[in-house]
Amino acid sequence: xxxxxxxxxxxxxxxxxxxxxxxxxxxxxxxxxxxxxxxxxxxxxxxxxxxxxxxxxxxxxxxxxxxxxxxxxxxxxxxxxxxxxxxxxxxxxxxxxxxxxxxxxxxxxxxxxxxxxxxxxxxxxxxxxxxxxxxxxxxxxxxxxxxxxxxxxxxxxxxxxxxxxxxxxxxxxxxxxxxxxxxxxxxxxxxxxxxxxxxxxxxxxxxxxxxxxxxxxxxxxxxxxxxxxxxxxxxxxxxxxxxxxxxxxxxxxxxxxxxxxxxxxxxxxxxxxxxxxxxxxxxxxxxxxxx
Ligand code: NAD
Numbered sequence: 124x125x126x127x128x129x130x131x132x133x134x135x136x137x138x139x140x141x142x143x144x145x146x147x148x149x150x151x152x153x154x155x156x157x158x159x160x161x162x163x164x165x166x167x168x169x170x171x172x173x174x175x176x177x178x179x180x181x182x183x184x185x186x187x188x189x190x191x192x193x194x195x196x197x198x199x200x201x202x203x204x205x206x207x208x209x210x211x212x213x214x215x216x217x218x219x220x221x222x223x224x225x226x227x228x229x230x231x232x233x234x235x236x237x238x239x240x241x242x243x244x245x246x247x248x249x250x251x252x253x254x255x256x257x258x259x260x261x262x263x264x265x266x267x268x269x270x271x272x273x274x275x276x277x278x279x280x281x282x283x284x285x286x287x288x289x290x291x292x293x294x295x296x297x298x299x300x301x302x303x304x305x306x307x308x309x310x311x312x313x314x315x316x317x318x319x320x321x322x323x324x325x326x327x328x329x330x331x332x333x334x335x336x337x338x339x340x341x342x343x344x345x346x347x348x349x350x351x352x353x354x355x356x357x358x359x360x361x362x363x364x365x366x367x368x369x370x371x372x373x374x375x376x377x378x379x380x381x382x383x384x385x386x387x388x389x390x391x392x393x394x395x396x397x398x399x400x401x402x403x404x405x406x407x408x409x410x411x412x413x414x
Pocket of ligand 1 (some may be wrong): 231
């Protein structure tokens with residue numbers, strides 16, 4: 124821990140790559156382990172363009188279920204620590220004159236929520252995205268929808284619950300183990316501009332994530348990469364840490380268990396990130412009182 128804190132103190136360009144484990148303590152299941160099944164399907168097999176083409180009713184029920192879970196979830200101490208670390212004058216205490224960007228694979232919106240809560244708590248403006256972005260949601264957002272019609276492609280935020288009447292209560296059917304309804308296309312979410320079928324505003328497996336240009340620039344200049352709650356198996360996020368290392372930077376992994384590439388890490392904090400990360404960043408509850 125003290126060696127990590129020395130490295131943190133001298134780092135000038137810090138990035139974090141987060142995955143589903145960051146939100147696990149907020150009650151949002153990861154895709155691996157017990158929470159990775161939805162009905163009888165592996166979550167990885169539903170989050171694809173092919174699955175949506177073949178069965179939009181099933182895929183929308185999966186995303187409606189995830190939206191309903193995420194809607195009431197609250198950021199945990201790991202989200203809070205990263206949010207506080209995003210404020211320059213708070214970060215200055217532990218990593219003076221540094222930049223910081225959180226790159227998240229999560230689509231649940233909890234990192235943004237935490238950023239806004241921190242701004243409110245400390246009566247500060249949300250940090251600016253200039254010169255470096257504060258938060259890049261590389262896999263999109265659960266609470267956005269995109270039109271599937273190529274000619275339209277309209278994208279907009281959508282926090283409705285339920286997102287459409289036909290999906291109302293289908294999350295309860297899942298919990299009760301009841302048969303999956305087949306919802307007609309016309310009753311699934313539609314584009315508010317052109318009326319075509321809408322899709323969730325997330326990046327599916329086989330699709331290219333957002334902000335790749337910004338991410339590549341950040342990776343080139345980063346001297347420290349925090350890898351938080353990700354199995355580091357989904358590309359391109361999985362290779363961000365090794366790219367930082369190849370460029371001479373350091374890597375610190377925060378995971379509840381061993382993962383594939385962590386033996387290459389410079390620091391490994393094994394345990395729940397909602398405990399290890401606030402301690403490592405100097406943003407734990409007691410330290411928060413003195414901010
Ligand atoms: P993953 O499900 O493959 O791996 C989760 C990782 O988190 C595992 O390595 C696990 O050991 C670790 N973990 C679990 N609880 C933890 C805790 N309390 N502290 C620290 N680590 C913990 O997730 P992934 O690597 O993000 O990749 C899967 C894909 O699934 C991503 O593309 C992501 O977008 C998507 N996903 C997102 C959410 C979300 O938005 N919250 C949830 C599930 C999946």
